[in-house]
Amino acid sequence: xxxxxxxxxxxxxxxxxxxxxxxxxxxxxxxxxxxxxxxxxxxxxxxxxxxxxxxxxxxxxxxxxxxxxxxxxxxxxxxxxxxxxxxxxxxxxxxxxxxxxxxxxxxxxxxxxxxxxxxxxxxxxxxxxxxxxxxxxxxxxxxxxxxxxxxxxxxxxxxxxxxxx
Numbered sequence: 001x002x003x004x005x006x007x008x009x010x011x012x013x014x015x016x017x018x019x020x021x022x023x024x025x026x027x028x029x030x031x032x033x034x035x036x037x038x039x040x041x042x043x044x045x046x047x048x049x050x051x052x053x054x055x056x057x058x059x060x061x062x063x064x065x066x067x068x069x070x071x072x073x074x075x076x077x078x079x080x081x082x083x084x085x086x087x088x089x090x091x092x093x094x095x096x097x098x099x100x101x102x103x104x105x106x107x108x109x110x111x112x113x114x115x116x117x118x119x120x121x122x123x124x125x126x127x128x129x130x131x132x133x134x135x136x137x138x139x140x141x142x143x144x145x146x147x148x149x150x151x152x153x154x155x156x157x158x159x160x161x162x163x164x165x
Contacts, residue, residue, distance in 0.1 A: 004038050022049035036060050053079040056087055065092040073099025088120050095124040099131045104140050123148040
């Protein structure tokens with residue numbers, strides 16, 4: 001088992017100042033919250049990518065949260081913990097991975113319903129790799145004049161579904 005100190009040492013070896021904790025659901029790991037604190041204490045800018053299915057109340061306030069709201073096309077929409085949205089701040093982001101036009105319409109509605117553009121720093125719309133054409137999604141965003149940020153799932157483009165470091 002790797003200690004927190006060993007993880008921090010490994011992270012320091014990369015020479016980066018920005019660290020994103022992601023992969024699966026980080027909050028499902030018991031050591032996630034202490035890791036986030038340790039990274040912040042070490043001076044890193046830290047973000048946490050979470051599925052939004054687990055409570056974020058215990059996350060260190062120095063951490064920027066990227067909360068994924070699951071769309072109907074993901075078949076995981078029932079896992080969304082909407083109470084998390086009230087805990088988000090301007091430093092945080094909400095991400096929607098769009099599988100089809102129905103998801104786009106649903107996500108657009110949720111952006112308005114929860115006033116996400118006023119609550120968080122950025123709202124991200126990403127095309128689901130292999131399901132939603134990126135150009136088509138960009139065109140929908142432009143046609144609706146929806147003030148969201150278009151984002152590609154770079155980890156899937158660069159590394160596929162292989163686990164990272």
